Amino acid sequence: MSNRQNTTDVILIGAGIMSATLGTLLKELTPDWKIKVFEKLSNAGEESSNEWNNAGTGHAALCELNYTVEKSDGSLDISKAIKVNEQFQLSRQFWSYLVNNNLINNPEEFIMPLPHMSYVRGEENVKFLKKRHDALSNNPLFKGMEYSEDPETLKEWLPLMMKGRNVKEPIAATKIDSGTDVNFGALTRMLFDHLKGNNVEIHYQHNVTTIKRTSDGLWELKIKNLNSGAVEVHKAKFVFIGAGGGSLHLLQKSGIPEGKHIGGFPVSGLFMVCKNPEVVEQHHAKVYGKASVGAPPMSVPHLDTRYIDNKKSLLFGPFAGFSPKFLKTGSNLDLITSVKPYNVFTMLAAGAKEMSLTKYLIQQLMLSKEQRMEELRDFVPEAKSEDWDMVVAGQRVQVIKDTEAGGKGTLQFGTEVVTGASGSIAALLGASPGASTAVHVMLEILNRCFPQQMKEWEPKVKEMIPSYGVSLVENPELLQEIHTSTAQALGLVTEQPVEEESVDVVEPEATAEEDSLIVDTGDTENDETLGVDREVPNVDANLVVEEDPKKED
Numbered sequence: 001m002s003n004r005q006n007t008t009d010v011i012l013i014g015a016g017i018m019s020a021t022l023g024t025l026l027k028e029l030t031p032d033w034k035i036k037v038f039e040k041l042s043n044a045g046e047e048s049s050n051e052w053n054n055a056g057t058g059h060a061a062l063c064e065l066n067y068t069v070e071k072s073d074g075s076l077d078i079s080k081a082i083k084v085n086e087q088f089q090l091s092r093q094f095w096s097y098l099v100n101n102n103l104i105n106n107p108e109e110f111i112m113p114l115p116h117m118s119y120v121r122g123e124e125n126v127k128f129l130k131k132r133h134d135a136l137s138n139n140p141l142f143k144g145m146e147y148s149e150d151p152e153t154l155k156e157w158l159p160l161m162m163k164g165r166n167v168k169e170p171i172a173a174t175k176i177d178s179g180t181d182v183n184f185g186a187l188t189r190m191l192f193d194h195l196k197g198n199n200v201e202i203h204y205q206h207n208v209t210t211i212k213r214t215s216d217g218l219w220e221l222k223i224k225n226l227n228s229g230a231v232e233v234h235k236a237k238f239v240f241i242g243a244g245g246g247s248l249h250l251l252q253k254s255g256i257p258e259g260k261h262i263g264g265f266p267v268s269g270l271f272m273v274c275k276n277p278e279v280v281e282q283h284h285a286k287v288y289g290k291a292s293v294g295a296p297p298m299s300v301p302h303l304d305t306r307y308i309d310n311k312k313s314l315l316f317g318p319f320a321g322f323s324p325k326f327l328k329t330g331s332n333l334d335l336i337t338s339v340k341p342y343n344v345f346t347m348l349a350a351g352a353k354e355m356s357l358t359k360y361l362i363q364q365l366m367l368s369k370e371q372r373m374e375e376l377r378d379f380v381p382e383a384k385s386e387d388w389d390m391v392v393a394g395q396r397v398q399v400i401k402d403t404e405a406g407g408k409g410t411l412q413f414g415t416e417v418v419t420g421a422s423g424s425i426a427a428l429l430g431a432s433p434g435a436s437t438a439v440h441v442m443l444e445i446l447n448r449c450f451p452q453q454m455k456e457w458e459p460k461v462k463e464m465i466p467s468y469g470v471s472l473v474e475n476p477e478l479l480q481e482i483h484t485s486t487a488q489a490l491g492l493v494t495e496q497p498v499e500e501e502s503v504d505v506v507e508p509e510a511t512a513e514e515d516s517l518i519v520d521t522g523d524t525e526n527d528e529t530l531g532v533d534r535e536v537p538n539v540d541a542n543l544v545v546e547e548d549p550k551k552e553d
Ligand SMILES: Cc1cc2nc3c(=O)[nH]c(=O)nc-3n(C[C@H](O)[C@H](O)[C@H](O)COP(=O)(O)OP(=O)(O)OC[C@H]3O[C@@H](n4cnc5c(N)ncnc54)[C@H](O)[C@@H]3O)c2cc1C
Pocket: 013, 014, 015, 016, 017, 018, 019, 038, 039, 040, 041, 044, 045, 046, 047, 048, 049, 050, 053, 054, 055, 056, 057, 058, 059, 184, 206, 207, 208, 209, 242, 243, 244, 245, 246, 247, 250, 269, 270, 318, 327, 393, 394, 395, 396, 428, 430, 431, 432, 433, 434, 435, 436, 437
């Protein structure tokens, strides 16, 4: 692509993990292209990609029960789990390439090894977990997954969760040590630092307000400089709308037919964070349970060890909620202004279909801190209110569209890539599996928008991502090779566990009540090896001090 005055090759809207990934891929594939980034906030990775706004799970389907679905004949469909795992392997390879080539450094600042566990209780759920383990553990992608129903083993794996727990009812867990905690905020900032040092113009405090196609086939963007108040006009041959929750409005402004009949439904999130080092030290894992009945899949409860700013903390949640904003820093008018004549019937159909979801979200929003603590106690029976604070997480805008399977106004829980027929514009909507699969999603955009160039770029893509175009599940040797080399590059070689603390488990006594699900945490680890101190996490301005849920967001 050549350059003309005032015209650039590529404009990336938004400085989240998605634009960061696309910009970095393009810089490697075609270093001469001119790239500009416009971000309305004053720094990169401040919205959903921020470390306090998402759960930081390197989603590889190692513990997320919703990726393995029980079919009507009782067998398990593991295809989604395989897909998500393969997609995460692409991210691991690309990040390793960046580290190996000194394009980014200190991988421990954005990725840490952490066992991923699933934990359930109640007979039916235990049967399901056993079946899941049987279906996955022989698959090379899930090698090393262990299963146990034995309370003694569970005490070792999940000391904090087993303390004070009634173990009379059936409980079970799986554990796999190759999981990760990813600080997507730190990674986003690293990638933008790298881009800035490589001639990418990054404009913070610049709000993109309109996008339109001009007669010469370029895209013209009007952008408000929030510092000076001036409106700037920039043109590009290719535009990526990576504005997170802001993408839908911008897609609508572009006027491309592919963006019509799509709506968005915002789901807000809230985590509880533990500040007490004595508690934090007793948990070392991401432990996922099952979503409660009526809850959307993104509300699966989990108890996670997090590494943020070299500090270890525990996060529990997310609690879903409803807010009409599409971004955490968005406007209360976001939802209403996204309803247009061309998507109003889709939105109305979704509204009628999803009454129970709306009800669920409103109920969640109304929970008091003590009610949330009760949910947490399903995981940590002895959790004390004073050890846990609430933090507001990012907004997720779920896509609503008409589908053959679901009919008009069907809520989608995945990630949607929308590209214009000309291949000169692409947008990313939706949020799951999210940041973990950013590399896969951005490769998809490159394939859709630059099919010719991708043929030329393929050798470079394969240099960065050796398994590109190859199924790892069908090539276990390559998988092993990649797993070992990426673990080495990213510092994910599992450390030796240290002795666990002994744990008091309250023997049966009472009630085999509800069969709600529980998720817990695993074994302890040598903190020195991890370079982690034991200070209280520096919970930032997101910290919610009020107990009134209406004031939380
Ligand atoms: C509660 C929660 C938990 C999650 N947990 C996980 C997890 O465990 N693992 C995982 O992989 N993913 C997770 N995700 C999903 C993940 O966070 C997102 O998929 C990912 O961060 C999206 O990145 P993005 O770059 O598209 O958007 P963002 O990070 O939101 O970036 C978009 C940027 O665009 C800017 N912008 C918006 N409008 C404009 C405009 N008009 N002009 C200029 N700039 C604009 C915004 O300010 C923002 O900086 C979670 C998300 C949430 C909300």
